[in-house]
Amino acid sequence: xxxxxxxxxxxxxxxxxxxxxxxxxxxxxxxxxxxxxxxxxxxxxxxxxxxxxxxxxxxxxxxxxxxxxxxxxxxxxxxxxxxxxxxxxxxxxxxxxxxxxxxxxxxxxxxxxxxxxxxxxxxxxxxxxxxxxxxxxxxxxxxxxxxxxxxxxxxxxxxxxxxxxxxxxxxxxxxxxxxxxxxxxxxxxxxxxxxxxxxxxxxxxxxxxxxxxxxxxxxxxxxxxxxxxxxxxxxxxxxxxxxxxxxxxxxxxxxxxxxxxxxxxxxxxxxxxxxxxxxxxxxxxxxxxxxxxxxxxxxxxxxxxxxxxxxxxxxxxxxxxxxxxxxxxxxxxxxxxxxxxxxxxxxxxxxxxxxxxxxxxxxxxxxxxxxxxxxxxxxxxxxxxxxxxxxxxxxxxxxxxxxxxxxxxxxxxxxxxxxxxxxxxxxxxxxxxxxxxxxxxxxxxxxxxxxxxxxxx
Numbered sequence: 325x326x327x328x329x330x331x332x333x334x335x336x337x338x339x340x341x342x343x344x345x346x347x348x349x350x351x352x353x354x355x356x357x358x359x360x361x362x363x364x365x366x367x368x369x370x371x372x373x374x375x376x377x378x379x380x381x382x383x384x385x386x387x388x389x390x391x392x393x394x395x396x397x398x399x400x401x402x403x404x405x406x407x408x409x410x411x412x413x414x415x416x417x418x419x420x421x422x423x424x425x426x427x428x429x430x431x432x433x434x435x436x437x438x439x440x441x442x443x444x445x446x447x448x449x450x451x452x453x454x455x456x457x458x459x460x461x462x463x464x465x466x467x468x469x470x471x472x473x474x475x476x477x478x479x480x481x482x483x484x485x486x487x488x489x490x491x492x493x494x495x496x497x498x499x500x501x502x503x504x505x506x507x508x509x510x511x512x513x514x515x516x517x518x519x520x521x522x523x524x525x526x527x528x529x530x531x532x533x534x535x536x537x538x539x540x541x542x543x544x545x546x547x548x549x550x551x552x553x554x555x556x557x558x559x560x561x562x563x564x565x566x567x568x569x570x571x572x573x574x575x576x577x578x579x580x581x582x583x584x585x586x587x588x589x590x591x592x593x594x595x596x597x598x599x600x601x602x603x604x605x606x607x608x609x610x611x612x613x614x615x616x617x618x619x620x621x622x623x624x625x626x627x628x629x630x631x632x633x634x635x636x637x638x639x640x641x642x643x644x645x646x647x648x649x650x651x652x653x654x655x656x657x658x659x660x661x662x663x664x665x666x667x668x669x670x671x672x673x674x675x676x677x678x679x680x681x682x683x684x685x686x687x688x689x690x691x692x693x694x695x696x697x698x699x700x701x702x703x704x705x706x707x708x709x710x711x712x713x714x715x716x717x718x719x720x721x722x723x724x725x726x727x728x729x730x731x732x733x734x735x736x737x738x739x740x741x742x743x744x745x746x747x748x749x750x751x752x753x754x755x756x757x758x759x760x761x762x763x764x765x766x767x768x769x770x771x772x773x774x775x776x777x778x779x780x781x
Contacts, residue, residue: 359383363390425655428778446572446633453565453626456558463558467551470544477541484534566625570632580639583648583776589717591639597717598638644739645716647693647770648777651723651759653740657684660756663769678767679722679760686755688746690723693773698735698743707758708750711743724758725750 363383370377381389584591661681665674692713699720700712707724711731714720727747731737748755761770 356383359387363387421655421658428655432778442572446569449565449569449572453562453569456562456565459558463551463555467548467555470548470551474541474544474548477537477544481534481537481541484530484537487530566629569629570625580636580643583643584639589646594642594717595635595638598642642716643777645695646719647715647721647761647773649691649693649739650774650778651690651693651721651757652682652684652688652746653691654689656688657682657746657757659683663767663771679724679758680770681756681758682746683754683756684746686727686745686747688757689742690726690744690746690757692737692739692741692743693721694719695736695738696721698731698733698737701729701731701733701735704750706751708752709744709747710750713737713743718764720762722758722760722762724760725752725756727755 360383363386365383366381366386368379368381370379581591584594659680660683661677663680664677666677667674690711694713694715696713696715698711699714700710702709704710704712704724707722709724709726709729711723711726711729712720713723723743725747726744726749728745729743730745731741731743737743746755746757752758759770761768761773
């Protein structure tokens, strides 16, 4: 009967190839036995013409290979899932961006149509206003002429009445004399009879002239009343035209004022600065107002409308020179970073991000957001290829990480003009545009300007 090993002595284990016993703890031994049971030792034979060799795969080796293969397979599955989810997410983001772009374009087209309709209505109202002013001036001239003619006729009637009274007095005197002669002598001298006949004829002629002057005066009074009625109608029509013009101008100016206020630019200061650069005055409207003899109320309303229309022109000039547009108007982008503190994607840590990042395809066209002068067009430190444009009122825009530049320093560019293509030059982790808006040396949030312009343009 085989002897048992004492509990206090060392446990004898399997021998190695040299016949020396290998001492193992019970836990490791049981693990080895369990691995032998699941992953038995395998041999891979490599046979040649003269020799046969084999490679022995122990359970531990097989376990390591199995775990490594499983880890690689799991990593492949997870990476594929991440790529698939990212592509699906990117697709949904692109679809959402396209839908938002379509909505924005439809809204922009609607606003443009409304703006054109308002401008057409304002132009038509202004033409009607000019025509009404011209007609009113003619009617006022005719009314003044009629009043003058009526006054002349009244003076003529007064003169005729005076002459008639004189003639009547003379007639009465002659009649008395004739009666006296008839009673005293019984016969009227021929000379005095002829004089009396001439006086009677003159009296008849004067009476006919008086009646004709009275009829002419009545006709002139009727013409004056008709002209007064026409003048009243024209004044009512002018009041309607004034009202339409005031409403159209107010509706057009209100969004422009809101746009500048939302961008943090005081409208009064902007208008003063633009007005100093565009100070021309005069025109046909001022000549009409100065020569037509309009009442002070209508003249004040017309002057107020002209002043508001001048403000609209000044707002339009200022809007063209300030960055209210989107630098990537095609809409083929994805905003990846906003304005404000963020984690530095290269060095780590929290840093201030002074602009907006728009990611898109390499070479996506980049456009100037306002008219101005190019003051930088080339490589600029970590910004890579950069374009800087100086605008009015101390505003500057910066376009960084470009792949190409289409403008030169000193060149005057217009709003919407292409200045380069999107790239990844400089300190960048991918293809995108870094866009900044600066007032003096202070960076401001470009999205405030874009949103302010989006509500108007």
